[in-house]
Amino acid sequence: MMQGRFSRWILALVAAAPMAAMAQVADPSRWQLNMGRGVTATSQNAYEAHMLALWICLAIGLVVFIAMGYAMFAFRKSKGAVAAKWSHHTGLEVLWTVIPVILLVIMAWPATSKLIAMYDTRESAMTVKVTGYQWMWKYDYLGEDVSITSRLDREHDRIRQAGERPDPAAHPYYLLEVDNELVVPVDTKIRFVITADDVIHSWWVPALGWKQDAVPGIVNEAWAEIREPGVYRGQCAELCGKDHGFMPIVVRAVPKDEYATWLASMKTVDTGVPTDPSLVPEGGDGNAPRSIDPDMIEDIQQGEEPTAPQAPAAASADASSAA
Structure with missing residues (x-):
């Protein structure tokens, strides 16, 4: 029974993986597993390079685990299998060196061309x-x-x-x-x-x-x-x-x-809008546009929190004398 349930879970995950990989949006969603496609050519290129590498890695992993499973089952000790004494095989060593190099070239060629395009800011509008x-x-x-x-x-x-x-x-x-x-x-x-x-x-x-x-x-x-x-x-x-x-x-x-x-x-x-700091609207919090609050950026540069500019001393004196 447990083997049957485990098999159903594996089949469900394998079936859902391609759909989860395709159904992505710009904003991340809850339980999202794959990266999003984005809304620019750069993000689309990154997504395609990611998917190419992902499918190649999945194929390699599938082949390796199938081979391991078959070897462990078909040549287990309970069936009388005896480990072979083997040092090296020139053909196999060449094969498992050449194949990864070919796969790396297949992945590196489009990735390099797209990486160059990411930094090409010419002809910007x-x-x-x-x-x-x-x-x-x-x-x-x-x-x-x-x-x-x-x-x-x-x-x-x-x-x-x-x-x-x-x-x-x-x-x-x-x-x-x-x-x-x-x-x-x-x-x-x-x-x-x-x-x-x-x-x-x-x-x-x-x-x-x-x-x-x-x-x-x-x-x-x-x-x-x-x-x-x-x-x-x-x-x-x-x-x-x-x-x-x-x-x-x-x-x-x-x-x-x-x-x-x-x-x-x-x-x-x-x-x-005048640039006189005394004309900041009443109740301003110091985060108005620079044209209204020209002291804002200077305060930030000095490491201070933006605050509403104080009224000039002359204006304050006039107000007190009028009172």
């Missing part, structure tokens, strides 16, 4: 500069005069610091939401130049198929061409300090016309 700070990201759309700062969603940060238990229904992406998303167009080759201001960070969105270190004083680059509109999440993948786990990344990919509208609205906001 736009460039986004990514700068890591403790503990947030700043995105500059080069040539567009648009910059945004993205940090952990305020409500999520409040729940975290208060020690409350988050409601999965109200916050399905707890600690993976930000106040300002990185908005990019689909079907557009985007070049990312990545650096940091204080310590080493790492910009990682799994659905894009790569991650890149953000190192102070060094500019690394990568590229992505997102095929499907959607929201893709990631995190800093480097131990960058005490709040390393609260430095999420959210990329929103939208159609080109919607992106053009968003970019135009951001330019209007940036050019239409």
